[in-house]
Amino acid sequence: xxxxxxxxxxxxxxxFLLAMAxxxxxxMLPISRAGEGGAAFLPALFTATSAVCVNGLIVVxxxxxxxxxxxxxxxxxxxxxxxxxxxxxxxxGLLVARQLRLSTRLIAQAETRSxxxxxxTSVLRLVLLVTISVELVTATVLALRLHHAYxxxxxxxxxxxxxxxxxxFNNAGFSTYSDSVMRFAFDWLILGPIMAAxxxxxxGFPVLHDMRRNPRRPEKWSVHTKITxxxxxxxxxxxxxxxxxxxxxxxxTLGPLDLxxxxxxxxxxxxxxxxxxxxxxxxxxxxxxxxxxxxxxxLIGGGSASTAGGIKVTTFLVLGLVVWAEIRGEPDxxxxxxxxSREVQRQALTVALLAVGMxxxxxxxxxxxxxxxxxxxxxxxxxxxxxxxxxxxxxASLPPTGQVLLVFLMFLGRVGTITVxxxxxxxxxxxxYRYPEERPIVG
Numbered sequence: 001x002x003x004x005x006x007x008x009x010x011x012x013x014x015x016f017l018l019a020m021a022x023x024x025x026x027x028m029l030p031i032s033r034a035g036e037g038g039a040a041f042l043p044a045l046f047t048a049t050s051a052v053c054v055n056g057l058i059v060v061x062x063x064x065x066x067x068x069x070x071x072x073x074x075x076x077x078x079x080x081x082x083x084x085x086x087x088x089x090x091x092x093g094l095l096v097a098r099q100l101r102l103s104t105r106l107i108a109q110a111e112t113r114s115x116x117x118x119x120x121t122s123v124l125r126l127v128l129l130v131t132i133s134v135e136l137v138t139a140t141v142l143a144l145r146l147h148h149a150y151x152x153x154x155x156x157x158x159x160x161x162x163x164x165x166x167x168x169f170n171n172a173g174f175s176t177y178s179d180s181v182m183r184f185a186f187d188w189l190i191l192g193p194i195m196a197a198x199x200x201x202x203x204g205f206p207v208l209h210d211m212r213r214n215p216r217r218p219e220k221w222s223v224h225t226k227i228t229x230x231x232x233x234x235x236x237x238x239x240x241x242x243x244x245x246x247x248x249x250x251x252x253t254l255g256p257l258d259l260x261x262x263x264x265x266x267x268x269x270x271x272x273x274x275x276x277x278x279x280x281x282x283x284x285x286x287x288x289x290x291x292x293x294x295x296x297x298x299l300i301g302g303g304s305a306s307t308a309g310g311i312k313v314t315t316f317l318v319l320g321l322v323v324w325a326e327i328r329g330e331p332d333x334x335x336x337x338x339x340x341s342r343e344v345q346r347q348a349l350t351v352a353l354l355a356v357g358m359x360x361x362x363x364x365x366x367x368x369x370x371x372x373x374x375x376x377x378x379x380x381x382x383x384x385x386x387x388x389x390x391x392x393x394x395x396a397s398l399p400p401t402g403q404v405l406l407v408f409l410m411f412l413g414r415v416g417t418i419t420v421x422x423x424x425x426x427x428x429x430x431x432x433y434r435y436p437e438e439r440p441i442v443g
Contacts, residue, residue, distance in 0.1 A: 056173025056277020056389020082170030173277020277389020
């Protein structure tokens with residue numbers, strides 16, 4: 001392989017493209033479709049991309065369109081995509097850390113308590129252990145509940161439990177039920193384990209590793225871990241309260257439910273907007289205010305080096321810390337007794353602006369090729385580029401051009417933030433000279 005293609009920022013997207021191509025080919029086989037003949041190219045490509053990029057958007061009903069073999073292919077693509085994202089993003093982050101701290105690596109590790117490069121095999125083994133453990137526990141709980149409470153035969157209950165568990169932990173959002181998980185809108189023992197798996201998969205492997213090393217000593221956690229956990233908790237709580245407030249009297253969503261159902265429905269949607277395509281409520285019937293809240297939660301996404309998408313919690317909070325420091329007139333941006341480097345600040349600003357710019361451009365393009373209103377199109381675009389997978393119901397009705405655009409956005413959203421951030425860090429350097437300073441008027 002040419003040296004240029006071996007660069008991590010190029011190898012990751014090439015690997016995903018290869019997985020998408022293989023998945024598309026498998027889904028086009030007649031054995032993958034429940035009906036006669038094989039699937040057409042576009043539905044197969046869209047489904048394979050959505051599965052590999054752990055998105056969850058669909059143009060055909062997973063339950064009725066795909067055969068058992070087809071669903072197994074989708075499950076495999078989700079697992080490969082999720083494990084590859086976690087391990088790939090983590091290892092790329094470690095590579096960046098090594099490049100940036102080549103001469104002061106030991107000092108930087110002591111200050112930030114970041115992961116060391118260590119042995120690649122041991123790192124991948126730990127990622128695999130976390131993945132399998134969470135999925136196995138979640139699948140067991142779901143299978144038992146589906147069998148005893150819903151009368152599903154053991155084989156069907158185990159299959160559905162495994163599928164939902166893998167889809168949840170990898171933040172994919174694919175479901176073996178045509179209504180996603182709306183039939184379980186009142187069941188805490190189904191939606192609860194799914195939410196737990198989504199959160200664990202979405203906070204990121206570095207956070208899980210940090211917490212595992214010092215489970216009872218939060219003061220030893222890295223700044224990254226503290227920011228991620230604080231931001232995740234705040235966003236989940238604010239989303240829960242906002243959805244509960246705006247949808248409380250909506251007759252098409254939370255209105256007819258009792259207090260327990262309202263609390264569960266709003267909590268589940270707050271978790272789902274972090275980056276998973278499951279829905280227990282009809283999103284197409286949401287109030288405009290709820291959709292607006294969902295835009296922000298989806299665009300922010302989950303933790304870095306996780307199965308979640310979006311610009312990431314740390315990116316959002318770093319930008320918030322920059323604003324707070326500027327308002328207070330402080331020369332340094334700090335968090336938990338540590339300075340945030342200017343390189344990290346620039347990277348956060350770049351990732352956020354690129355995401356906003358791509359979202360705006362894609363929204364204009366999708367509006368030009370479809371007849372759907374702005375709020376539905378914007379929701380679809382953010383869901384695709386943030387690899388969330390939630391939909392107001394327009395995905396399957398989009399013209400082929402619009403579906404191809406979503407395929408591109410899903411791919412870009414999944415690998416773009418990793419490659420852009422890594423590329424910026426690997427290329428960071430000090431110039432031997434500096435230009436004279438000028439102060440343009442801002443604001």
